[in-house]
Amino acid sequence: WRQGPLPYWTTAPSPRCADNPRTSASSAQPGVALNITFPAVTWPTRTGEVVVRDGAWPVVIFAHANHDGQCEIFEEYFGLMDHWASWGYIVVSVDGTHLNCQSGTNQNIVDRKDGMLAALQTLEQMNEDADSPFFGHVDGTRVVFAGHSRGGGAAIIGAAEVRQERAIAGIIDFQGVDVTS
DSSP, X not given: XXXXXXXXXXXXXXXXXXXXXXXXXXXXXXXXXXXXXXXXXXXXXXXXXXXXXXXXXXXXXXXXXXOSSOSOOXXXXXXXXXXXXXXXXXXXXXXXXXXXXXXXXXXXXXXXHHHHHHHHHHHHXXXXXXXXTTTTOEEEEEEEEEEETHHHHHHHHHHHHHTTTSOOOEEEEESOOOSOO
């Protein structure tokens, strides 16, 4: 769990740090918030500038767990997103809060997968948009789907669906649910 060598930043710094530099990210799926964490040129809290580091970076698309007792856990994963970005990944975390505190059904996993696919589509659109801070910085040939628990199940079926169209670099499944039952 050693921090990587790169400075990083996020499109959703903590609301408790209102003066932190901000960038924006909205999903191709209406009503779904994204947090994009990325390698930065410098530490924005020191310079005030939010600039994605030069290069095309591999991508991790992440879905969090379904927590029955604590509905708002999206931000609990931000440390993991920071860690991956410090090692040179653009990480798109999908806020599945609207799916939490519900029964753990197969539809719940499919809905999380749909959010992940919309996040990938959004990032690819940003990569092609000259006005986006992510323009030309996304390596769409190196995409990893990742998730925890129900998010892990979503990562498995999301990667399988996308794999029909392109190569997927891998899946990271933290305590993923069984998607075959």
